[in-house]
Amino acid sequence: MFRSLARTLGMAAGWAELVPLTLLLWLLSFTPFPRPAYRSLFRHWSRVWVAALGVQLRLHQHNLYPLPPVFLLIANHPSAFEDIGIPALFDVDSLAKHEVRHWFLVGRISTAAGTLYVERDSQKSRRHAAEAITRHLRDGRSVALYPEGGVKGMRVHEFRHGAFAISLKTGIPIVPVFIHYEAQQDFFWDHEPLPLKLWQIMRATNPVANYHLFDAIDPCDFTDKVDYCQAVQQRYLDWQSRYLE
Secondary structure, three states: OOHHHHHHHHHHHHHHHHHHHHHHHHHHOOOOOOHHHHHHHHHHHHHHHHHHHOOOEEEEOOOOOOOHHHEEEEEEEOOOHHHHHHHOOOOOEEEEHHHHOOOOOOOHHHHHHHOOEEOOOOOHHHHHHHHHHHHHOOOOOEEEEOOOOOOOOOOOOOOOOOHHHHHHHHHOOEEEEEEEEEEEHHHEEEOOOHHHHHHHHHOOOOOOOEEEEEEEOOOOHOHHHHHHHHHHHHHHHHHHHHHHH
């Protein structure tokens, strides 16, 4: 009972901060506010979202070595929560589906923070997204994306090759993050309206989000994007067996 009350009070405090902070970020997106400062505010905004949803976001650091200065972060994508969970933990520019650009308030805030967009079913859009990711990496910005190509299910699905082709082309290492939620069904985004999914997350009886961070993978160990992709996907299948089965 005490834990439930503490969570309720924490969510109330989160929403009390989230509403004015969202308005501030939206207004600042119309101004020449310095991009690094806006990114810092965006990351704080993401952490406030985590608090408002009442989620216990836990980073499990399995990496033996420090993160490289610039990296391509990949993760499995079982929920909508990753859109705030990843930037809450990592200083990255995320790749999102193109519809996010037009979401009320959030779209403009995400764009101002450096989010990249892709129309997943368009080969031309995927090519442009790959070029944009490459530019960000070469400019010293780490980028996060989901090689499954969207929310596919609670279990790991087949990876697309794009992230691995970019890693090979640029020489930028891939940093893998394996995500699992204690209340998988509550977090899984199965085409519900986003407000409904957020409500389900808020009502989850076990709102623990586990983000497992592993050592960076050097592209120099591979010569082919297909082999690279398959080798990394096998790691995710192994982690799935370890943490979910």
